[in-house]
Amino acid sequence: xxxxxxxxxxxxxxxxxxxxxxxxxxxxxxxxxxxxxxxxxxxxxxxxxxxxxxxxxxxxxxxxxxxxxxxxxxxxxxxxxxxxxxxxxxxxxxxxxxxxxxxxxxxxxxxxxx
Amino acid sequence: xxxxxxxxxxxxxxxxxxxxxxxxxxxxxxxxxxxxxxxxxxxxxxxxxxxxxxxxxxxxxxxxxxxxxxxxxxxxxxxxxxxxxxxxxxxxxxxxxxxxxxxxxxxxxxxxxxxxx
Numbered sequence: 001x002x003x004x005x006x007x008x009x010x011x012x013x014x015x016x017x018x019x020x021x022x023x024x025x026x027x028x029x030x031x032x033x034x035x036x037x038x039x040x041x042x043x044x045x046x047x048x049x050x051x052x053x054x055x056x057x058x059x060x061x062x063x064x065x066x067x068x069x070x071x072x073x074x075x076x077x078x079x080x081x082x083x084x085x086x087x088x089x090x091x092x093x094x095x096x097x098x099x100x101x102x103x104x105x106x107x108x109x110x111x112x113x114x
Numbered sequence: 115x116x117x118x119x120x121x122x123x124x125x126x127x128x129x130x131x132x133x134x135x136x137x138x139x140x141x142x143x144x145x146x147x148x149x150x151x152x153x154x155x156x157x158x159x160x161x162x163x164x165x166x167x168x169x170x171x172x173x174x175x176x177x178x179x180x181x182x183x184x185x186x187x188x189x190x191x192x193x194x195x196x197x198x199x200x201x202x203x204x205x206x207x208x209x210x211x212x213x214x215x216x217x218x219x220x221x222x223x224x225x226x227x228x229x230x231x
């Protein structure tokens with residue numbers, strides 16, 4: 001079946017603007033994760049959704065970052081008032097149930113804040 | 115800060131040789147470890163995993179070794195091919211106190227593997 005998809009693949013925005021990044025997980029996967037990857041760095045956990053439970057937001061770097069997951073499927077990561085340090089690749093992953101199930105990653109959205 | 119790190123940021127090997135990528139972790143309570151491969155412009159791809167009750171697991175051309183005594187994880191790739199060129203990440207899961215697992219993995223910074231033809 002189809003893997004995790006993300007859109008857009010690339011996003012260039014001006015400092016101070018808001019951006020929305022979208023993730024479509026694998027159908028039937030109840031767990032969804034957002035990560036951030038800066039150039040040459042590892043993955044930084046941002047937020048985790050599991051079914052209908054309250055999301056684990058412990059990795060969000062500031063209150064400018066928020067995420068929603070509608071209907072237990074599609075998720076949107078929103079960054080308000082973007083800053084240059086927000087430039088990174090934002091990766092979404094999903095797994096069947098929870099972290100001990102294999103996470104399947106999307107191709108990522110490359111965000112550039114000018 | 116990150117509890118998972120790598121001994122070597124870059125590794126260059128000759129095609130056909132075996133590759134060994136190392137990873138150190140700091141949390142003795144970690145109960146699950148994964149290796150991911152990330153090719154340029156793509157998301158990480160699962161390679162192999164291992165649970166803390168094991169010390170070795172083999173896949174196709176890959177073997178993961180876990181040494182809990184020294185908190186060390188390694189990925190061995192047999193007969194390395196040009197298609198193996200990528201950045202390899204190790205990740206660990208630290209369970210919550212009282213049981214259950216954390217909802218996220220802690221990733222290391224990665225090792226870049228370059229395969230020379």
